[in-house]
Amino acid sequence: MKKKKSSDRATELEGAAMATLAQIGPCTPYALMERFRSSPSEFWSGSTGAIYPLVRRLAAAGLVEARQDGQGKRPREILELTDAGYTAMKTWLTDTGAASRLGFDPLRTRLLFLGLLSKAEQRKALEALRDALNEPIKPPAPTTPHVEVLHRAWISARRAAFEEVAAHLENTSDA
Amino acid sequence: MKKKKSSDRATELEGAAMATLAQIGPCTPYALMERFRSSPSEFWSGSTGAIYPLVRRLAAAGLVEARQDGQGKRPREILELTDAGYTAMKTWLTDTGAASRLGFDPLRTRLLFLGLLSKAEQRKALEALRDALNEPIKPPAPTTPHVEVLHRAWISARRAAFEEVAAHLENTSDA
């Protein structure tokens, strides 16, 4: 009931966790963790050291309810989003300011500095990157059409940005 | 001289810091920090609490040389990339595996869960996002043409991915 945190914005992982809970319904922390593990985004490892403390944080803030489901001998915790959690999730989800911020992309970071290489090295690096970016995308798990559309769109957007920058690098007389 | 770290891969911030050093030449930690602060990527805050420890880490690993430049009374440290640092930076820069990994993008994370909203809410959210994404990009600092090309390319790639996903959401009968 302590809403100490409800004024603070949810972090990205918290938001994503709450949204996942809303999506798949009540589940164990373990199931939540597996979701993160198999998600196409490789940014979060979905480690126990991240998930279990996260769940406790959300529970302490009254955003999820954790009820013990001790059928049989095995302890098992079922998580469910509370009303406050649903509200917080929606706030997170529709936070346009947060959404429009540029995140972090290792490709972008490197493209920024590619000019440090000699023209020959640049060509080699660009070729290697192109190969890596064109590699067939692994289907990460049983996904929905929507997830696949998003994933494909993102991959091809990155490729497009890459090609634009590559073209610019190629027809620029050396720095 | 201790190369304890040379086998470990450089983190993204370490790589970016070394690359920045290579780009602008010897400078103070403060100048390095200002670079991060004014960079168009908003992922790193470029705080003193990040930069000064980082610099010490790199110095301890023999990747940068920090020489005291006590002209006058004010203590001032000049950082310079060592040969080992240059090599490490190149290794980081041409690490195709790292570069091709998807990073983290708050827009992508949210697009993943937009299906949780009602159709009406979705339309509203998409409109708000579109507005935010179409907002004129602030010129973040005196940049080079290359930085601007990259920035523009990235922004429009994100917009393209967004529109693709938005179109898919719009002509999908509700979930």
Place this chain on the structure above:
DNA sequence: ATAATCATGTAATCAGTTACATGATTTT
């Protein structure tokens, strides 16, 4: 029976954040 998977967690560590703290130099 054995192996895989489900399920829970903790400990040490790491790399960042914000806020605090100080003071010199340069510009207005």
Place this chain on the structure above:
DNA sequence: AAAATCATGTAACTGATTACATGATTAT
């Protein structure tokens, strides 16, 4: 003279990481 900027750092905290540790249940 005052304000802005240059310049250095520390402290408390946060939220991740990997590795460790345990044990029940289910599938082969």
